[in-house]
Amino acid sequence: MLNSVFVLVPITSVLALSFAYYFYKQMTKSSEGTETMQRIAQHVRKGASAYLKQQYKVVLIVFLCITAIFSYMAYGLGVQNNWVPFAFLTGGCFSALAGFFGMKAATTASARVANACRDSLNSGLRLAFRSGAVMGLVVVGLVLADISIWFTVLNHFIEDMEGGYKLMTICAIMVTFGMGASTQALFARVGGGIYTKAADVGADLVGKVEANIPEDDPRNPATIADNVGDNVGDVAGMGADLFESFAASILASALLGAAAYFDMGDVQLGAVLAPMIIAAIGTLLSIVGIFLVRTREGASQKELLRSLNIGVYFSAALIVVLSYFALKFLNLPNFVGIWGSIIAGLAAGIGIGQSTEYYTSASYKPTISIAKSSETGPATVIIAGVGTGLLSTAIPLLIVTVAIILSYCFATGFQFGADTINMGLYGIGIAAVGMLSTLGITLATDAYGPIADNAGGNAEMSNLGPEVRKRTDALDSLGNTTAATGKGFAIGSAALTALALLTSYFEEVRMMFVKVLDAPDTLINNVPAGEATFYDFVQHYEIHLMNPLVICGMFIGVMAVFMFSGMTMNAVGRAAQKMVDEVRRQFRTIAGIMEGTAEPDYARCVEISTKGAQREMMKPALMALAIPVVVGLVLGVPGISGLLIGTITSGFALAIFMANSGGAWDNAKKYIEEGNFGGKGSEAHKATVIGDTVGDPFKDTSGPSLNILIKLMVMASVVTVGLAVTYHIL
Structure with a gap:
């Protein structure tokens, strides 16, 4: 059943991982600088490795427990495909590997980037970006490797079936390994976010506000923990997050393609392979785009942004051209319409990125207005930041709305009705693939941020010259x-991916009747389940706004989003309080810290962040896993449908608000530190530090974790569909 063009997917996987290794080896050949720079970098590497090692121990226990439950569902209750427990484990394993390798590259690069900035701004930018590219290429390479392996293995072991059920079965099984990736990503994001913000808040409140010492000053005991946190949260966490998004969008689209072209032989196979091939082509173009990033000495923030965007836009432009020929080669009947859906998704991703840049960059009015509000104190800074964040949700929501409508219409040829709905849903799924097609370079621009931040911290702690610090500050501000932008892109892709997964949920319901429960003749809307369409299942389960089960599910979905955000925000607050107490204790009891004659106890602060993150991440993560199961058992398929609609819509809006508010507060602070409105140490600067402190858990813990919550709840619903179909109460 395998088409010869499929070989492009594993080949691209090998190329992506090979270039990631090449960039990593090139980076390690660069000098790490002075002995002090090397010692500081070693502290960060040691702390990050210790944290991930402890986190993976905890997550392993959770994974074994969940795997045992899935095994019982498969082999005991008979409401689960027998391959699912193994798919779940491999998804989690590959997601963890993506985060680990990205973090290793980031912690190895930071001191080298700081040292490169001693030569020129361009040297620092290129080294930081290519180090971030290691993360981007590892993520896409591992996703394509995982998909290649599973598709080949299942194609070999799944028996031939009449009609198009073999491909449907393969795709249905493969979708479920996304839950393993989602579960690992949530623990990585929540745990890493709590870790980094506990350290960051402690360092800012006591060091910058109370002790009036600069950011990343070596006298501050929390600085090492802060730098460690940037890596475990924004590198390992983001890598695991987008690994899951990339995989889920490809696999959900493949399943929807198998349903849209059901029983059409080679055409069905082409529809299944299309998202994989598009992802492979986008990965190849990302590799080319990475080599285009460079800048000049003394470049402004807009020029630095333009330097990074050149590579992104180059890759995006070429994917538009090449995807047309790829779809034509796969011989899809309406390939021009599907091509239009890809363009809609790609344009939506770029549009969301540009919107985020406008609302969070210090080069534009919204962030400058927040900085100006600091002249009247921290209260007005908070008000301005909240207002900016709320306003910033409008454009991304409208962009996603337009992208959904266009991708649906393009795929159906602007035909509406029950007989075209599967085609339209396939268009929405492949729009998500289009948005993420150039993830290799898009993620590189995101992973660049914490690398530049750590480089600035290393330069400050190593007492490098003012010219070096000026360059690292420029790279750091760009990194913010x-x-x-990366968080906005991740949230936007989560919305489209989750919507594709929501529609694939009903294909899983159909496969449950046909292959797991062996009841293909069960009547669904007066049609045998084996012949029923998406529309038939929606009619059968009464998925409409007059069904109280759907409404109740929607309310529970919104509740889950706000509960999760509150739990993660409070978790940061509790962990940060312990960090504040510890930093104050060290300033009070260790003689010579403020004079620079004694070294703070960095290890104690790292330990506090590690323990706080491990303890606090469990409740929100387990809540996200439990709610879809409980709702499915009580309210059945209608309740789950409402739950997922409520979660996707409210979670998307709240995540955009939190990420953009936090980013704007952070860059408002940076804008003042550049000498505006009084500069560093002024009352205006202290006010923006307070705003940034409030925004830290917004943008680095709760906000980015919400996009994983959205996908995990959808994925958990998909994987436990057998319980909702078989054992529901209402």
């Missing part, structure tokens, strides 16, 4: 914008 790229990180905010």
Whole structure:
């Protein structure tokens, strides 16, 4: 059943991982600088490795427990495909590997980037970006490797079936390994976010506000923990997050393609392979785009942003051209319409990125207005930041709305009705693939951020010259914008991916009747389940706004989003309080810290962040896993449908608000540190530090974790569909 063009997917996987290794080896050949720079970098590497090792121990226990439950569902209750427990484990394993390798590259690069900035701004930018590219290429390479392996293995072991059920079965099984990736990503994001913000808040409140010492000053005991946190949260966490998004969008689209072209032989196979081939082509173009990034000495923030965007836009432009020929080669009947859906998704991703850049970059009015509000104190800074964040949700929501409508219409040829709905849903799924097609370079621009931040910290702690610090500050400020843009992109892709997964949920319901429960003749809307369409299942389960089960599910979905955000925010607050107490204790009891004659106890602060993150991440993560199961058992398929609609819509809006508010507060602080409105140490600067401190858990813990929550709840619903179909109460 395998088409010869499929070989492009594993080949691209090998190429992506090979270039990631090449960039990593090139980076390690660069000098790490002075002995002090090397010692500081070693502290960060040691702390990050210790944290991930402890986190993976905890996550392993959770994974074994969940695997045992899935095994019982498969081999005991008979409501699960027998391959699912193994798919779940491999998804989690590959997601963890993506985060680990990205973090290793980031912690190895930071001191080298700081040292490169001693030569020129361009040297620092190129080294930081290519180090971030290691993360981007590892993520896409591992996703394509995982998909290649599973598709080949299942194609070999799944028996031939009549019609198009073999491909449907293969795709249905493969979708479920996304839950393993989602579960690992949530622990990585929540745990890493709590870790980094506990350290960051402690360092800012006591060091910058109370002790009036600069950011990343070596006298501050929390600085090493802060630098460690940037890596475990924004590198390992983001890598695991986008690994899951990339995999889920490809696999959900493949399943929807198998349903849209059901029983059409080679055409069905082409529809299944299309998202994989598009992802492979985008990965190849990302590799080329990475080599285009460079800048000049003394470049402004807009020029630095333009330097990074050149590679992104180059890759995006070529994917538009090459995807047309790829779809034509796969011989899809309406390939021009599907091509239009890809363009809609790609344009939506770029549009969301540009919107985020406008609302969070210090080069534009919204962030400058927040900085100006600091002249009247921290209260007005908070108000301005909240207002900016709320306003910033409008454009991304409208962009995603337009992308959904266009991708649906393009795929159906602007035909509406029950007989075209599967085609339209396939268009939405492949739009998500289009948005993520150039993830290799897009993620590189995001991973660049914490690398530049750590480089600035290393330069400050190593007492490098003012010219070096000026260059690292420029790269750091750019990193704040790229990180905010990356978070907006991740959230936007989560919305489209989750919507594709929601529609694939009903294909899983159909496969449950046909292959797991062996009841293909069960009547669904007066049609045998084996012949029923998506529309038939929606009619059968009464998925409409007059069904109280759907409404109740929607309310529970919104509740889950706000509960999760509150739990993660409070978790940061509790962990940060312990960090504040510890930093104050060290300033009070260790003689010579403020004079620079004694070294703070960095290890104690790292330990506090590690323990706080491990303890606090369990409740929100387990809540996200439990709610879909409980709702499915009580409210059945209608309740789950409402739950997922409520989660996707409210979670998307709240995540955009939190990420953009936090990013704007952070860059408002940076804008003042550049000498505006009084500069460092002024009352205006202290006010923006307070705003940034409030925004830290917004943009680095709760906000980015919400996009994983959205996908995990959808994925958990998909994987436990057998329980909702078979054992529901209402």
